[in-house]
Amino acid sequence: MKPYQIKEFVDCRIDELHALFRDVYASSNMMSETLAEKYPDIASFARDLATLRQLPGAIALAVVIAHRPGAYVIIRPRRPSRLQHTADLNMGVARRERGQGLGRLILQVGLDRARVEPRLEIVYLMVRADNTPAIGLYEQAGFTPLCVLHRDIRINETYFDGVLMRLCVVPGMASSSPMDPVARATSGPA
């Protein structure tokens, strides 16, 4: 692997982070929303990161390669007081850096951080059922599939299943068993 540094988002340049998100979203149709929907402009991206920083227990890390962020992970604690022991994870690797272990690295670093964050107990994520690279990565990291949300995502007239996965990050406690078997096939057009 090329030499790298792990950096907090707060120590990265916002335009470089935004460029990384643009690259990930432009090179993958696996996300449930487009970048334009999530962050219409760089100002909304900056506002969301500022909000994230205010959330106790939030984790936002980047792998920096050759002075540029090449992968990110965000673990965002849920807001309601009764859900603050749970968090949602999302991550991405720049197109040019995929397949070289960066995804595994940033996920592991993020989860190691979550394990020593006393507020966090459960990390959830949603992934499209046909996102084989991501599901392989999450399973290797110990995430358990909980259920399949049939026809969760619609792109034009084609429906895709989603998989809800979770990992318990309390040391010594295992994630719960799957409630439903996970079918990885996509459902076809309506």
Ligand SMILES: CC(C)(COP(=O)(O)OP(=O)(O)OC[C@H]1O[C@@H](n2cnc3c(N)ncnc32)[C@H](O)[C@@H]1OP(=O)(O)O)[C@@H](O)C(=O)NCCC(=O)NCCS
């Ligand atoms: C999914 C993603 C994060 C993987 O990152 P990556 O750096 O390419 O993955 P790594 O090189 O670290 O590989 C780690 C594991 O992921 C899986 N994986 C990665 N690429 C894969 C591929 N093309 N096909 C199948 N499995 C793959 C494997 O299990 C691999 O482990 P192995 O090398 O022991 O087989 C990256 O492809 C990405 O950013 N995709 C677009 C955004 C996205 O889908 N984000 C997740 C949304 S839920």
